[in-house]
Amino acid sequence: MKMFKVLAxxxxxxxxxFAMADDQVVHSGYxxxxxxxxxxxxxxxxxxxxxxGALLWTANPYVGLALGYNGGDISWSDDLSVDGxxxxxxxxxxxxxxxxxxxxxxxxxxxxxxxxYAAAGVGYVDTEYELNSKAGRGNIEIEGHxxxxxxxxxxxxxxxxxxxxxxxxxxPKITKNVGVFGEVGAYYTGNPQAKITAVGGTAADRDxxxxxxxxxxxxxxxxxxxxxxxxxxxNW
Numbered sequence: 211m212k213m214f215k216v217l218a219x220x221x222x223x224x225x226x227x228f229a230m231a232d233d234q235v236v237h238s239g240y241x242x243x244x245x246x247x248x249x250x251x252x253x254x255x256x257x258x259x260x261x262x263g264a265l266l267w268t269a270n271p272y273v274g275l276a277l278g279y280n281g282g283d284i285s286w287s288d289d290l291s292v293d294g295x296x297x298x299x300x301x302x303x304x305x306x307x308x309x310x311x312x313x314x315x316x317x318x319x320x321x322x323x324x325x326x327y328a329a330a331g332v333g334y335v336d337t338e339y340e341l342n343s344k345a346g347r348g349n350i351e352i353e354g355h356x357x358x359x360x361x362x363x364x365x366x367x368x369x370x371x372x373x374x375x376x377x378x379x380x381x382p383k384i385t386k387n388v389g390v391f392g393e394v395g396a397y398y399t400g401n402p403q404a405k406i407t408a409v410g411g412t413a414a415d416r417d418x419x420x421x422x423x424x425x426x427x428x429x430x431x432x433x434x435x436x437x438x439x440x441x442x443x444x445n446w
Contacts, residue, residue: 247267251445252443255278273312297341298344302340303337309330325383327380332372332375378394383445390441406419
């Protein structure tokens, strides 16, 4: 069901972008060609959401689309602390996205200014974090309470969530066909699901663990998924 929602949002976003492109070309003197529905370029990228690539469409100098995927075992933050419990954190990325890119100065003769853009779109987020406590036997404290846990292990995941995205980027062309780009932004993902398990501990420790798991789910760190990526593009 969620995949159908993604396709519906993607279709609506594509239609609105090309409609906007049509309006802009009327005022700027550019003629819209239906062949522009064919991808006009590709790019490879790496960043906080993993590594991958995207197909690019150019409706006119002012509006474009990027349909891409990022994934892989890249972790840009190695630790997390919640309720005084310190975790080693490993990230498993999986993110498909469709962005509209708006270039206010797309027709400028200055290629450096021409490459500035704002992006808005949606992502299909299936990212998972694996957590492992750093503390040794008998040293794990939750909210200042010493426990008998030997270790804590957890998983935090966004189970195929659809998230809106906003970002800003710069994609100047180096040659007629080759360009570079950098982009920063964020997906609003809301709070994920978390599951924390423990080795050892008493019944009282388990009650404390249930509260701790809820606090991990509600940690503000996971409400926004930051994006920072760079890459290289090729346009034909």
